[in-house]
Every structure is written in structure tokens, then in C-alpha cells.
Amino acid sequence: MSFDTQTWVNVAAFLGGGMAMGFGAIGAAIGEGYTAAEANSAISRNPDISGEIFKSMLVGQAIAESASIFALVIAMILLFTDFTSVSCVTACVLLASGLSMGLGAIGSGVGSGFPAGAACKGMARQPEMSGRLTTNMLIGSAVCQTPAIFALVTSFILLFTNFSGRPVSPTWAAILGAGFASGLGAIGSGLGGGLVAEASCEGISRQPLSVTPVTNIMLLGQAVTQTTAIYGLLISFILMFKAFPETSSIAPPMALLGAGLCMGLGAIGPGVGEGFTAQSAVRWIARNENATGDLTRIMLVGQAVAESTGIYSLVIALVLIFVV
Amino acid sequence: MNELGKVHQLIIPFFGHDMTFNLEAILMTWIVIVLLVLFGFFATRDKSILPGPVQVIGELFVTQLYGLTEDALDEKLSKTYAPLICALFMFLVLSNWLGIIPHLEEPTKDLNTPLSLGIMGFCIAHYAGIKAKGFKSYAGAYFEPIFFMMPLNLIGELAKVISISFRLFGNIMGGSIIILVVSHLTYSIIFPPVLNAFFGLFVGTIQAFVFTMLTVVYISVQVK
Numbered sequence: 001m002s003f004d005t006q007t008w009v010n011v012a013a014f015l016g017g018g019m020a021m022g023f024g025a026i027g028a029a030i031g032e033g034y035t036a037a038e039a040n041s042a043i044s045r046n047p048d049i050s051g052e053i054f055k056s057m058l059v060g061q062a063i064a065e066s067a068s069i070f071a072l073v074i075a076m077i078l079l080f081t082d083f084t085s086v087s088c089v090t091a092c093v094l095l096a097s098g099l100s101m102g103l104g105a106i107g108s109g110v111g112s113g114f115p116a117g118a119a120c121k122g123m124a125r126q127p128e129m130s131g132r133l134t135t136n137m138l139i140g141s142a143v144c145q146t147p148a149i150f151a152l153v154t155s156f157i158l159l160f161t162n163f164s165g166r167p168v169s170p171t172w173a174a175i176l177g178a179g180f181a182s183g184l185g186a187i188g189s190g191l192g193g194g195l196v197a198e199a200s201c202e203g204i205s206r207q208p209l210s211v212t213p214v215t216n217i218m219l220l221g222q223a224v225t226q227t228t229a230i231y232g233l234l235i236s237f238i239l240m241f242k243a244f245p246e247t248s249s250i251a252p253p254m255a256l257l258g259a260g261l262c263m264g265l266g267a268i269g270p271g272v273g274e275g276f277t278a279q280s281a282v283r284w285i286a287r288n289e290n291a292t293g294d295l296t297r298i299m300l301v302g303q304a305v306a307e308s309t310g311i312y313s314l315v316i317a318l319v320l321i322f323v324v
Numbered sequence: 325m326n327e328l329g330k331v332h333q334l335i336i337p338f339f340g341h342d343m344t345f346n347l348e349a350i351l352m353t354w355i356v357i358v359l360l361v362l363f364g365f366f367a368t369r370d371k372s373i374l375p376g377p378v379q380v381i382g383e384l385f386v387t388q389l390y391g392l393t394e395d396a397l398d399e400k401l402s403k404t405y406a407p408l409i410c411a412l413f414m415f416l417v418l419s420n421w422l423g424i425i426p427h428l429e430e431p432t433k434d435l436n437t438p439l440s441l442g443i444m445g446f447c448i449a450h451y452a453g454i455k456a457k458g459f460k461s462y463a464g465a466y467f468e469p470i471f472f473m474m475p476l477n478l479i480g481e482l483a484k485v486i487s488i489s490f491r492l493f494g495n496i497m498g499g500s501i502i503i504l505v506v507s508h509l510t511y512s513i514i515f516p517p518v519l520n521a522f523f524g525l526f527v528g529t530i531q532a533f534v535f536t537m538l539t540v541v542y543i544s545v546q547v548k
Contacts, residue, residue, distance in 0.1 A: 073502075073505065139530060149502075223534045230486065230491055230494070300541065300545060308480070311479055
């Protein structure tokens, strides 16, 4: 059995495809299960509108599944495209592409289950508002998918960029690092964005008059929650598009791989934490609309402090790329 | 599939540097500008107490966005900044919607557009902050809570520009890549219109709103 470069490329394509779909299946399944559980409890509370709740559960689950469908698309491309290769950089590209999309789908899948569940519960509580709740759920879930879309962008850029002119030695590590940065970085923000959207659906059903501030602050909170995922995307762009000089030593490639891992792992915590902050702010705005200004300001300050660890990761990742 | 990531560029040598112009982004931006000017013309052409359809849309934009600005800033400042916010939102919405027309592309798909709008928002926010608080207390804010936090506060401020512009860019670019790849895989049957409606109209509107809202919030954080 001989192992030439082409064999390794095929191995990486199969491995990448498997990991893309394997990791990508985790999040959406959890999110959809949560939605269905909430829908059950909503129907038992208000059986009269079970049809409406069932419909909204299905719509919410369909959106929660979209992160997994992105992973499926990447897995299909990896499995059914013939990749001809010149160097083992191609193998790393395929592996990184699968990793990025697979890991990136986890957070958004779980996250978009939360608003769908809260919308079902809210309909049982306040059937009058079901139209508005569905709209809000759709907006919240769509914004929730943003981190998964970032991971998808990284995967596609990896697959369709020509890396053949690059030196093998640091490029393989830069590419794997790019996959980890955007893939891992999307987990926390996806989850956190879901928490915010959940609070807004709950808030609208509690206080239907507070629709406008609740929706606006939800969008704001979700946008700030996504900041660390954007740092991950930024680091992976730098790793993909910066030309690194060829090296025979093992240290520079490891610095690049370390930069990707540092940013990816460092983005998980701030994403979830900022999600908690914004969730609570949105929840209390619904109960006390007069305090919207104060709550928004404290939410932004709290999120900025929660984000500081993400900024430390960004600084260390930049140091690893540009200084070491 | 080959058109993915391909950009038509005009490169002009300029005193030893190459000036690069992304032709598509410039052309599409001009299309958006022309459409907006036409819209403004028809919305205000014969103003009446019983508004015509175009005037209604114009009034809707103006009242909603003035209300949004007034919620975040006080009344006096919102008079100054609301026209900017209005223009920003209308430009972004139309830019993000442009991609659903065949052969046209979103100018926001090119990183230069969101990045320059982000830098613009950043400069305006800091100008407003200096004007409202005075330079001393503006600069003092960077040394809180302790003086050696200054570099991190500075990076945190700069990261805001990155995050606001990459968020728009990533969403619009991601949407258009998904549309392209899925259309290719399914031979353009059934899926493209649905995807265009979702990513072009729905996500495009939300992201334009998020960008506008964040610009307002950045101004209000600096002012207060």
C-alpha cells in the first residue's frame, strides 16, 4: 500500500466530510429537541391552539436545522468533488474546511432552538401575539445563524482558493489554524445569540406592548454577542491570505496553528457570557420598559467587560502571527 | 463556480504604488446612489397632505429612523445625526437588496464598502464624543479603570470597526456564496428564488438595520 500525495488528499476529503457532518449534526439536533420539548409543554398549557403551536414548532425547527444543512453541503462537496493536488497543503485545506463548518454549526444549531421554543411557549401564554412572535422568532433565529454563515464562508474560501503557490511548511499550519479559528469561534456566539432571542420571544408574550424596544435591543445584544465570532473570522482571514515565508523549522507553523486555536477557543466563553448579559437585559426591558435606556447602557458595558478575555485572545493570536 | 472570488480590478500605477479600483463595487455603488436620488426626487416632488405611495415610503423611513435615533441620543443631538442615520440605512438596505436582481451585485459584498462605512461611523462617533465631553474627559476614558488598561481599551475601540464591518460583509458575502453554490449544485431549480428572498431581502434588511443601530449606539456610548 503506497501513500502518495493524492492518497492523502482523498483521505483528508473523506475525513473532512465526515467531521463536517458529524460535528454539524450535534447542535441542530439539540436545538430542535429543545424546541419540541417546549412545544409539548406549551400545548399542554393551552391545547386550544395546538395546531398553531405545532406549525410554529416546525418552522422554528426548520430554521434551527439550517446550520446542519450548511454542514451537509460542505460534506457533499468534500465527498463528491475530485480534488487533484500538488502538495499536501490541499489535504490540510480539505480537513480545515470540514472542521470549520462542522464546529461552526454547533453553536448556531443549539442557539436557534431557544427562540423557537420560547415562541411556542409564548403562543400558549398569549395567543393574540402569535403572528408577532413568529416574526420575532424568525428574525432572532436568522441573526443566530450568522456565526454558522461565517464558518461557511471560511470553508468555501478554503475550498475555492488556489493555495498551490504557497510554501508547504508554514501554510499547512496556517490553514488548519484558520479552520479552527472560525469554527471554534462560532460556537459561543451562536449559543449566546440564541439566549438573547429566547428572552425577546418570552418578553413579547409577557408584555405585548414592548415589541419595538425588545426587538431592537435583541438585535443589538445579538450583534455585540457575535463580536468574538467576528474576531475568529478576522484571524482566519489573516491566516488564509497572508503570505508566510518558507521555513524548515517546526516552530513558526506551530505559532500559526496556536494562533488559530487561541482565537477559536478564546471566543467561546465571551460569546456565551455576552449572550447571558443581553438575555437578562432583554428580559427585564420587557417587564420594565421605562428602564430601557439604563438597561441598554449597562448591558453594553457588561458585554464589553465580558468581551475583554476575547480581546486578550485576539491580541495573543495577532502576536503569534506577526511577532513570533 | 469559477466566478467565486473573482474581482474585476483596474490597477493604476501611482508614484510607485499601485492604486486598485474594484470596478464592480464602484459601478454597483453608483447604481444604488442613482436609485436613491431618484427615490428622493419622487418622494418629495409633489408633497401633499394626502401622500402618494412613494411619499408614504419616504415618510415611513424618516419617522422610524428619527424615532430610533431619538431613543438613543437626546433630542438636540438626534436632530444633527438622524439625517445621517436615515441615509446610512437607506443606502445599506438598497445595497443589500441589489443582489437579487440578476447580473447585479451587492456593493456590500466587497469588504471595502462596509469597512469604509464602519470607519466613517467610528470617526463620527469619536468626533461627537470629543465635542460633547471635551478632549480631556474623552481621553481620560481610555485610562479607566486603571492606566495600564489603555492599550486594551484602544484595541477594544478599534475592534468595534472590525466587528461592525465584518458582520455586514460576512453575512452578505456568505449569502451570495451560498446562493451561488446551491444554484450550481441544483442546476438552478427551485432553490435560488427562495434563497434570494431569504438572504437578499430578509437577512439583508436585518443586517442593514443592525449596522445602522450599532452606529447610533457607538455615537451614544461616546456622547454619554
